[in-house]
Amino acid sequence: MKSHVKALVVGGGAVGTGIAYHLARAGWSEVMLLERDELTSGSTWHAAGLLPLFNMGYATSHIHDYSVKFYKTLEAETGLNAGFAVVGNLRMAQTQARMDEYMLYASTAESVGIPYEWLTPAQIKARWPLVRSEDLKGAIFHPTDGYINPADVTQAMAKGARQRGVTIERRWQVDGYEWTGSEWKVTVTRMVEKGGNLVPSDDTAVITAEHVVTATGNHAQRTAQLLGLKIPAIPVEHQYIVTEPDPALQEWRAAGHPEHPVLRDADAKWYVREERKGWILGPYEQGAPARFRYAVPDSFRADLFPLDLERIEEEYMSMIHRIPTTETLGLKDDFNGPICYTPDGNPLVGPAPGLRNMWLAEGFSFGITAAGGTGYYLAQMMVEGEAEIDMAALDPKRYGSWMTSEYAVQKNEECYSHVFILHHPDEEREAARPLRTAPAYDRQKAQGAQFGQVNGWERPNYYAPEGFDDHAARSFRRGGWWQYAVEEARAIREGVGLIDATAFTKHVVKGPGATAFLDWFTCNKLPKVGRINLTYALTDAGTTRTEYTIVRLAEEEYYLVSAGAWTAYDADYLRKSAADKAGEFGYIEIQDVTTQWGVFAIAGPKSRDVLNALVRDAAPETALSNARFPWLSMREIELGMCPVRAIRVAYTGELGWELHHPIEMQNYLWDQIMAAGAAHGLKLVGARAQNWLRQEKSYRAFGxxxxxxATPLEADLPRFVDLSKEFRGKAAMQALGVRARCVTLLIDGPDDADPWGREALYHGDTKVGRLTSGGYSVAFGKSIGMGYVTPDLAVPGTRLMVKMFDRLWPAEITEDSPYDPKNLTIRKDSCPQQG
Structure with a gap:
């Protein structure tokens, strides 16, 4: 066995072999894959092998699309048939809401380039007479996917990897990782058979590797313990059954008809496909338990759990309803095995937090579908520095150190049961909540706050009257909450509103090297003391890694504010970057102070009036004036007895302040603001209205x-890029040029719906881009969106079309910041004549 390699891949399932193959194909020699048992002996061996293209996420859709196309090429390259049955995928809908979901997905599919067809119930029946269709609304059909033999595709990728120079070693278990400062020393132990179990022998070795990738599947918790990490990948039981041959199906096939597509009755929570003239039923039922919370027992190899037929009785009866010929069939086989999940259902793909050259590829609930694409895009990240698509949605650091195994268990069980639940864009799942709450949570709840969750934090999405049912209000169109968000947005445009932004990520960067480091780390000029700047940290590939509002507290002390969903993600990049430059810039201290500071954002034409009643100052009538507190500045002020780091900026584009305050004083400050605001009609405002308002100002959002x-120049933000200085990623950014450009569009869409930010954009019959955000504009009384188009079209006045609900709706590119483009309202002084 080799003692030194460029990259060591740990795990010989479909995902691990896909990664090893693509690293070699990307040009890396000296790649080794280790498997503790045999290839495919984990979840791969008992997977049903489905390859669904359907996915509501943009990055994951690209991954699945790549896999489906790649698997079709393997036989020509390796000579091994991967067992790909391109039978298509028929996803049926019993309700209009389900069809709305499919239509939203379809626009995402168009932006990725995934083909699909619409079928009516009559067309379903005509093509597949064994399927009952009279109670369906319709279906979406993917003609290019189907199912594959998991073992065959894994072996084909393994052979392709070997042909490209990859070494594959079986029966070796990793027992330790040690980072030497330049490479990993990986301790491995030979595994041997003993009494039917796989046990460690006395044969050990050490492999040094520049890079390590873990793709350990059900063993992710053991990997986490070896690396000192938290990895919320814990398996959940998934069972499926195989029926005896169906005489009606046999007759259908004997008559020369093609194989049925993979059938999915999403409202019944199952998939069905043909298997040796019978049927496989795979349900996603309620109550499936998580397994292996801490580790997989040594005695568990290619094993299964006992079947629990009572748990899937409802889904079984639904199959009989949908395919009546199955009613008299007996069961030929059953499987109940562990399938790894994560709290949001997306895998964990990317650099491990806090570690160098350690890459995670864990938590794949659809591992066969994702294996090829994960290998392709992860290899791009490792070899080239970044993937061609934004992989942040899959980054392992989207869960911070607050995450526990109990949280992962509860959320993973929920995620499994939600595979076929309607995935509303305004969906908020209930398990393991509330968990992270700011002090004002109970006060907000008493005021009717309907909470969403971001990075574990409870954050008001909107406020509704007593008795309002948030779950019932969800929709693919304008849900029951929409009217309340409209009222909240209008309050900020016309009066005053209060938003809880406590979830913001906050870091303090200070020390002798802080200024030099941040000047290199970000692309804009650094602010003067007491002032703020918006800026971006770039990747080495020149694209946008993080957005920061930087407040300069002192010559060598800075307060950095970034998106609340990305605390661990931002902290890891900041710390690793500072460590890389410590020898050049000197000592730098970085503190994550997110949980020390609460944040209230007060905004609207009357926001100064509310704060004037609270500010304690020698001259309170001028304390918040432009002369003493100009736009884009910070001051330490006192509101009643609460010391506040006030920042004159508003993500809504109105006159306003962010009030950063000691978290332990939050309830006091809340009560003071509510009392002072009563005389001015202050309204509580949630994140959904804020999202609409920031689009009226063309404020870009990270994620x-x-x-x-995309680079900051492609985001059309040249005013925040100082090309006169050197900064990380500058040359790469300039080399990329402008491949697409971010624009804001006003949309004449349906009367009962707004875009969600997943829709394809057309110019005539040509797809020219996609929306990244969407919503409703109270200022213009119509839908609004932001997105990317080809540079030649990124001109105000250009008329495009937006794909919504299987129709094209007119849209027009507007000037940047269509609401108050000259920023007059946000700069408004306390004296009207000074404007």
């Missing part, structure tokens, strides 16, 4: 307009 697939 939508801003990400690792």
């Amino acid at each position: 939508t307009e801003l990400g690792r697939d």
Whole structure:
């Protein structure tokens, strides 16, 4: 066995072999894959092998699309048939809401380039007479996917990897990782058979590797313990059954008819496909338990759990309803095995937090579908520095150190049961909540707050009257909450509103090297003391890694505010970057102070009036004036007895302040603001209205307009890029040029719906881009959206079409910041004549 390699892949399932193959194909020699048992002996061996293209996520859709196309090429390359049955995928809908879901997905599919067809119930029946269709609304059909033999595709990728120079070693278990400062020393032990179990022998070795990738599947918790990490990948039981041959199906096939597509009755929570003239039923039922919370027992190899037929009785009876010929069939086989999940259902793919050259590829609930694409895009990240698509949605650091095994268990069980639940864009799942709450949570709840969850934090989405049912209000169109968000947005435009932004990520960067480091780390000029700047940290590939509001507290002390969903993600990049430059810039201290500071954002034409009643100052009548507190500045002020780090900025584009306050004083400050605001009609405002308002100002958001697939110049933000200085990623950014450009559009859409930010954009019959954000504009009385189009079309006045609900709706590119483009309202002084 080799003692030194460029990259060591740990795990010989479909995902691990896919990664090893693509690293070699990307040009890395000296790649080794280790498997503790045999290839495919984990969840791969008992997977049903389905390859569904359907996915509501943009990055995951790309991954699945790549896999489906790649698997079709393997036989020509390796000579091994991967067992790909391209039978298509028929996803049926019993309700209009389900069809709405499919239509939203379909626009995402168009932006990725995934083909699909619509079928009516009559067309379903005509093509597949064994399927009952009279109670369906319709279906979406993917003609290019189907199912594959998991073992065959894994072996084909393994052979392709070997042909490209990859070494594959079986029966070796990793027992330790040690980072030497330049490479990993990986301690491995030979595994041997003993009494039917796989046990460690006395044969050990050490492999040094520049990079390590873990793709350990059900063993992710053991991997987490070896690396000192938290990895919320814990398996959940998934069972499926195989029926005896169906005489009606046999007759259908004997008559020369093609195989049925993979059938999915999403409202009944199952998939069905043909298997040796019978049927496989795979349900996603309620009550499936998580397994292996801490580790997989040594005695568990390619094993299964006992079947629990009572748990899937409802889904079984539904199959009989949908395919009546199955009623008299007996069961030929059953499987109940562990399938790894994560709290949001997306795998964990990317750099491990806090570690160098350690890459995670864990938590794949659809591992066969994702294996090829994960290998392709992860290899891009490792070899080239970034993938061609933004992989942030899959980054392992989207869960911070607050995450526990109990949280992962509860959320993973919920995620499994939600595979076929309607995935509303305004969906908020209930398990393991509330967990992280700011002090004002109970006060907000008493005021009718309907909470969403971001990075574990409870955050008001909107406020509704007593008795309002948030779950019932969800929709693919304008849900029951929409009217309340409209009222909240209008309150900020016309009066005053209060938003809880406590979930913001906050870091303090200070020390002798802080200024030099941040000047290199971010692309804009650094602010002067007491002032703020909006800026971006870039990847080495020149794309946007993080957006920061930087407040300069002192010559060598800075307060950095970034998106609340990305605390661990931002902290890891900041700390690793500072460590890389410590020898050049000197000592730098970085503190994550997110949980020390609460944040209230007060905004609207009357916001100064509310704060004037609270500010304690020698001259309170001028304390918040432009002369003493100009736009884009910070001051330490006192509101009643609460010391506040006030920042004159508003994500809504109105006159306003962010009030950063000691978290332990939050309830006091809340009560003071509510009392002072009563005389001015202050309204509580949630995140959904804020999202609409920021689009009226063309304020880009990280995770939508801003990400690792576009540069700040492509986001059309040259005013925040100082090309006169050197900064990380500058040359790469300039080399990329402007491949697409971010624009804001006003949309004449349906009367009962707004875009969600997943829709394809057309110019005539040509797809020219996609939306990244969407919503409703109270200022213009119509839908609004932001997105990317080809540079030649990124001109105000250009008329495009937006794909919504299987129709094209007119849209027009508007000037940047269509609401108050000259920023007059946000700069408004306390004296009207000074404007």
